[in-house]
Amino acid sequence: MLEAKGLRMQYGARTVLDVPQLSVDDGACTVLVGANGSGKTTLLRILAGQLKPTAGTFSAPQPVLYLPQRTYAFRGTVLQNILIGMKNKKEDALSLLDRMELTPLLQKQARSLSGGELQRLAFCRLVLRDCKLLLLDEPTSACDTHAAALLLQELQRYRKAQNCTVLLSTHSRAVAAQIADRCLLLENGCITADGTPQEIWQNVPLMEDA
Template sequence: MTIPALRLSGLCVTYDGVVALTGVDLDVWPGEVIALLGSSGSGKTTLLHTVAGFIEPDSGVVAIGDRVVAGAGGWVAPEDRRVGLVFQGAALWPHLTVLDTVAYPIRRRGLPKGAARREAAGLLERLGLSPLADRRPAQLSGGEQQRVGLARALARDPALFLFDEPTAHLDTHLRSVVLEEIARRREALGAAALYATHNAAEALAIADRIAVLRAGRLVQVGTPQEVYAQPVDAETARLTGPASLLDAAALGAAALDGWAIDAPVGGVVGVRGHETVLVRPDWVRFGGDLPGRVESVRYRGPSTDHVVSVRGGRLLVSSPGPPRRGVGEVVGLTVTQTWSMPSLDGAGRLTAVRETAATDA
């Protein structure tokens, strides 16, 4: 029987009477990456710090592999948990050079100093940090410190990686390089990972599953495809990418002919108002029988966003390349996919949404 690399059971954490995490149940399997996705204050960093051992939970259990490290009478100090940590603050040792900082965890694995420095140098080269090898933290920018902190974590041999927005201070090119190295190193070790981010595109790209956190609760856990295409509620939908919500009744039956209207998401109940459907920008294209008028056009480089007014709301249409339609132009649209959402009241607000986590066995 396979043992989870990380098991969280009934995890609850409070700060001065304020609930930070409540009832968190989550298994992370060996080799799996779970992205923790949530807005600021949702509990992502608190969850990582609790797993790392910097915070002791009020109740619940944290187990890494077959070892209980918090709760149920067990407690293991942070330095004795086999985890590789990359948090928003790099927390580098001020007296060590970059090379020695990265070589330190390798030496702790038992390698001689020379071999450790050679392995560290190779890791620095892959991350584009070789020119910084002899510098100390005070001589590094914030982004450079973040990358060195990442290199130090990757140099360990952990059973579990904990990443807290490791690419937050990096430009687009470096973000790609870092994500590739994270994937390469993690796969080579067979380690699992919890990866906290508020960047939906990053979460969708890097994760095997996504765990959506809101106000300290897990509201949905599923594959990237499930969370993107079948969000448990409208707030989750917006968190995972651009989304248009349309009033199905206002559109009328004729407009819905041929649409793939799905059944409501299990566990989400709208109390009053009209049925609402979610449409992603990539689920709609120009040309078709649904009439609309272009309200705005925004060129994004690889694609162009068109906001189109239709019966029942406004649709965001993303098309490749430069603008294909102008403001004020009357167009026809085809919607290829939708997802039924909680109801809207008369003022267009979501009403009485009950949040239920979608679990993955």
């Protein structure tokens, strides 16, 4: 179980995250939705251990994998990027890249990829590893509809194989509707709605899809 109590992040006098209590069941896929600046990245970075909260505690299933909002590539080709620390998984890597339609790019310099290509590569690099908690910060934000569908399909496959808990942020209702067991709406750092995608959108009819 992922559990947090009294989580708060403050910059100077400004509180950007205030989550008194949060529990997420093992194996569930929970989607964080909220406008720019609502605190999605802040919450994910805290849970990933990358940001120390001003107050509060949490416990999370281990190990944790985290895909940052700004994805990056190492110097070298796409193939070299995916095999970093994973040379013994070359076959798995190649079939994963194939399912993600990245095979034609294998020998390309990873830093020359488009935004959507790079996002898919970073996701692939992550899901070759095992975890019990997967934190994904807007993993499809640069993907076109087709690439997003590929990535989400692969995410479902990974969830099944690992039986892991997933916490993912997105601006897209379509993404949330497709994969969320549960949605949390963040507004100004606070969770203001908690329910299925249908329940959230019923309560928040004006929230826009990006």
